Amino acid sequence: MTPAVQSSGVANNEDTGGTTRPNIVHILVDDFGWEQVGYHHGPEAEDVEPITPNIDRLVSDGLELDRFYAHKICSPSRTSIQTGRSPIYANVQNVKPEVVNEDDKVGGWQGAPLGMATVADVLKGQNYSTHFVGKWDVGMATESHTPYSRGYGTFFGYFHHSNDYWGQTEGKCRLKSVKDLWVHNGTFSGPAVHLANGKHCGENNQKPEGEVCVYEEELLLNGVKDVIKSHESNDGEPFFLFYSSHLTHMPLQVPEEYYNKFSHIDNDHRRRMRAMSNFFDWEVGEIVQSLKEANLYDDTLIVLHADNGGEIMTSFCGGNNYPLRGGKFSNFEGGIRVNAAVGGGWLPEDRRGEKEERLVTTDDWLMTYASIAGVDTTKLTDDGAVALGLKDFTGVDQWGVISGEEAGVVREEVIIGDTTSVEFNGDGKTLVGGIIQPPYKLILGAENKLHRVSQDVTTPQNYPDGSDRVPEAIMRKCDRTAKHGCLFNIFEDPTESNSLAAELPDIFNAMLKRIDELQEDVYSPERGKKDGRACEAAMDTYGGYWGPFVQDE
Template sequence: MPTISVGGVVEPVTPNIDSLVSEGLELDRFYAHKICSPSRTSIQTGRSPIYANVQNVKPEVVNEDDKVGGWQGAPLGMTTVAEVLKDQNYSTHFVGKWDVGMATESHTPYSRGYETFFGYFHHSNDYWGQTEGKCHLKKVKDLWVHNETFSGPAVHLANGKHCKEKNQNPKGETCVYEEELLLGGVKDVIRGHESNNDDPFFLFYSSHLTHMPLQVPEEYYNKFSHIENDYRRRMRAMSNFFDWEVGQIVESLKEANLYDDTLIVLHADNGGEIMTTFCGGNNYPLRGGKFSNFEGGIRVNAAVGGGWLPEERRGDKEERLVTTDDWLMTYASLAGVDTTKLTDEGAVALGLRDFTGINQWGMISGQEEGVVREEVIIGDTTSIEFNGDGKTLVGGIIQPPYKLILGAENKLHRVSQDVTTPQNYPDGSDRVPEAIMKKCDRTAKHGCLFNIFEDPTESHSLSEELPDIFNTMLQRIDELQEEVYSPERGKKDDRACEAAMDTYYGYWGPFVHDE
């Protein structure tokens, strides 16, 4: 439970989330990709990132030679979770961070099964200015609305030009924190279903928090004045704001008499960002963080709650493996789909991988064993840049209780962030975690084989002590490497800026259109 200490009195930072977890099911071994877009692609498509997307490129890229995968995010032709649920007569809604493609209308949430969309397309944007990146030296906004009556940039929700982190109450101007806008969108969806409780709906709320930039309303920032380090203070304040949002959503469901029939799934898309102190993240006691394949980068907080969770599972902690690609099959099962027969024929016809996720509802509900996940595939890339393009790699596997990490050959087999940050990190130290590397190659001497159940901090490699297991897992990585999906995503296309500035009033939006 995250806590803060004020004058010796321990206070929770996330009381609403803590309550949801204590009254729900904690998924203690939930794994995501080490960066945003691949995790989100995996959730939407029900595929492991190595079969869909391991790159965190921006949505303005295009490779004209590849009409399926020559873009950011989910390859065209892959059926999404929203499309599966929509076929089962669910209404589908997306609020928040998309990060799964924007280049064409076909990449947008409203073309991939979501009937309504209120959010932004990129990795992040400014919480006050709603801006991300520039075109011709001018900042571009990123906030979009799609519903029955309107589809386009959210110009009507723009803040005043003086609204910013250091000026949250400019005289005579509108200045609303972006997360408050998104929360309003979530509440609108819930209220829209209040009058018809028999109408099933799927709401995917992808909060901006607690992503960079570290920005938060002054009211929340001031709550944590006892914390000296500004970055840690901001991260705590942002976490506290997100917790308030979770409480608001739960209360809205209850007020609409929907809570008892709702399953709430809460999890992160990667570990906290610890690369430099100004990121404010901390994954204590795990090693590493976002952008690293150590546990701190890929083993993330996750829980299932809500009134639909069977009573016998409430308050439990589950140690069995769950991954991002499991949600599509799990949600499909809840919607009445026979997941043993569910296949993505259209994607397979294009040469893409079929669904790889496992229906985890039997395990989550405790009503039956179901299929047990025996392996987690860890994705990686040859890209040197954090958000660049590169070749798809298998960066390791987990076969309980063992985990094997393999660094990219073009990076001298080095895995970044070989460090466990202190409990109060960032704490004013000048360490740079991404510069602390560990060599993880194919030799027993420098192999990185860990028993993560007995050694969760990955402090002691067993590659020399268990050579047979080490070599068997290496062979499995080689087998998986033969199957990866590795398109060239392309380069930034000038049409993205042309559309933003000439068509969308200074907002990002789809920019490649059928001729």
């Protein structure tokens, strides 16, 4: 459903001399730890190779968003970006896209509830050409869940949390591995069979004789370049390109030439993560260069950030969020405070090289992009969703913060989502797991988990380091008592080492009260169970590829 909008004319950017409405390239990187960028890397780090020179340049030439917050896991963050809602009002679950709850036609699926408008819907309504490349992870059950039914004119990517970088496979059906790679454009919609690698292609056999063997990220990058090139000679119509990279999500797979660049690192998991981060950085450089070659860079705003922190649960995950506490799946800073920056030629010149300390979150992009596109965001509503009993947009228009203008709303609070699910990717009830009200952050563990919050650990800068520590098993009790309350001044204590719950009882209790107020209004559908029709469609309709499996009503 397209939201009701009221235009306020067009955005203007006199500093750049560019067009009045820019192209927008949104780059989302997966499980990208705080420590995995060069600009957060101290001189004591063991590896001497430049890890992310292109990202570092994007930051130094652009605006660093130092207080950008996401959800602690993949699908909720992505749902939040697409729908412009805090995860507690849209989706806090990381279930697989094969689940169905027939009793709930709106929220009984994985990802974004049906009926919620998306950022692509809003920009399409402003005559933007819209494109999605990469990991979707916001719903697959019906055609209405797919990117090409949620505002994107083209789609090239996969539906699940991840797949194999060489085999393009995710899970099994009838004892056979199922591929997950899809194409939707003006001439074709269906499985990307034509891009399948040879049967012997794999991490340990990257150059099988007589077979095609292409790293999936390279395929996705080519898709991004194709979109950019297609707008090289357009008539000035702006485009919105959302590139959702597979990197640096597990499995830890990377082309040999990148793996070999980090041969000086003894730990294989850290070496692989360094190599994957470096490959992603190369992609960022290629995207910037493609925009320049197409004479589009000056008229483009580039946004880059991670969907959550690096995965550190065990050493084989390879991630690192040093010096922050915790990582993916945890509500400590390492799980939800992520690398983020804004760049491109359309960014006002006087904001380049700056660091922004005000709060920005995943649900803010919809309102921000709408503002840039010329929408009066004070009147932007999602009437279709509201009519279904769903929450309206909750994001804040952050263009004033990004551009340096003082006008506009400044975000005063970040809501931290959580779930009662005891499984990493299971279903559960929606919880408010904490809030941030600068300079304070309060974390509240789920009652059914004895108020324990996982990954109460700060990993060393050279993690993983061969130790047998399992951060997932290191728990901290964060309850409603002064003794075990988890209240931190994250501006003075970014590693969350010193709880102030006993010292600041008034602030502690006021924030607990706010959590209780927010909890009364959460969206908590039952997502359902794995549906056999997903397997049937994959094997009988799509030739061994995942795809929509429930008929739209």
